[in-house]
Amino acid sequence: EPEVTQTPSHQVTQMGQEVILRCVPISNHLYFYWYRQILGQKVEFLVSFYNNEISEKSEIFDDQFSVERPDGSNFTLKIRSTKLEDSAMYFCASSGPPLYTDTQYFGPGTRLTVL
Amino acid sequence: GENVEQHPSTLSVQEGDSAVIKCTYSDSASNYFPWYKQELGKGPQLIIDIRSNVGEKKDQRIAVTLNKTAKHFSLHITETQPEDSAVYFCAASLPSGNTGKLIFGQGTTLQVKP
Numbered sequence: 642e643p644e645v646t647q648t649p650s651h652q653v654t655q656m657g658q659e660v661i662l663r664c665v666p667i668s669n670h671l672y673f674y675w676y677r678q679i680l681g682q683k684v685e686f687l688v689s690f691y692n693n694e695i696s697e698k699s700e701i702f703d704d705q706f707s708v709e710r711p712d713g714s715n716f717t718l719k720i721r722s723t724k725l726e727d728s729a730m731y732f733c734a735s736s737g738p739p740l741y742t743d744t745q746y747f748g749p750g751t752r753l754t755v756l
Numbered sequence: 757g758e759n760v761e762q763h764p765s766t767l768s769v770q771e772g773d774s775a776v777i778k779c780t781y782s783d784s785a786s787n788y789f790p791w792y793k794q795e796l797g798k799g800p801q802l803i804i805d806i807r808s809n810v811g812e813k814k815d816q817r818i819a820v821t822l823n824k825t826a827k828h829f830s831l832h833i834t835e836t837q838p839e840d841s842a843v844y845f846c847a848a849s850l851p852s853g854n855t856g857k858l859i860f861g862q863g864t865t866l867q868v869k870p
């Protein structure tokens with residue numbers, strides 16, 4: 642069964658450093674998302690991406706964040722200058738044909754720890 | 757914007773009993789309501805979803821009901837088993853002509869006691 646994959650599974654970084662979280666969405670999906678989950682809290686929407694551009698972003702997704710689909714298979718989230726409060730699980734999700742476009746499938750997540 | 761409230765935050769049942777988790781949403785335009793199961797250290801896994809043109813959907817021991825008038829939907833798990841123990845999240849989404857972002861509830865930690 643197709644699945645979303647994410648790397649790395651755990652990333653530790655120093656405050657102020659740049660990190661890039663990587664995702665490989667399900668093949669043929671057209672819509673891509675990043676969510677985050679601070680420990681013990683609900684999953685929060687960060688950004689949606691379709692047709693090589695951002696469809697919507699939340700207030701969390703400020704100028705320190707960016708997303709990119711550098712090739713036909715990867716989808717990345719970059720945090721330019723990490724803060725302590727960026728520590729969280731980051732989930733990538735994808736949706737699209739041949740399934741319903743609103744059915745989102747999540748990856749296993751990347752745990753980001755900012756020291 | 758859309759807001760989703762989920763209750764209870766924790767639920768403990770005996771193996772074999774039923775479990776019910778309830779969610780309410782605020783935006784009447786929302787038309788897609790998935791439920792996710794999250795096991796420790798893993799990503800949310802879709803277990804069932806329902807669209808606003810349907811009142812009820814069932815998949816083996818899991819069922820979801822939707823009341824559009826009251827803007828609430830519920831997850832029902834029958835004959836619970838220890839492996840059902842996890843955190844369950846409900847979510848709501850506006851029509852996919854929009855961005856498709858999911859707004860999640862706060863989560864329910866379900867414990868099934870053997």
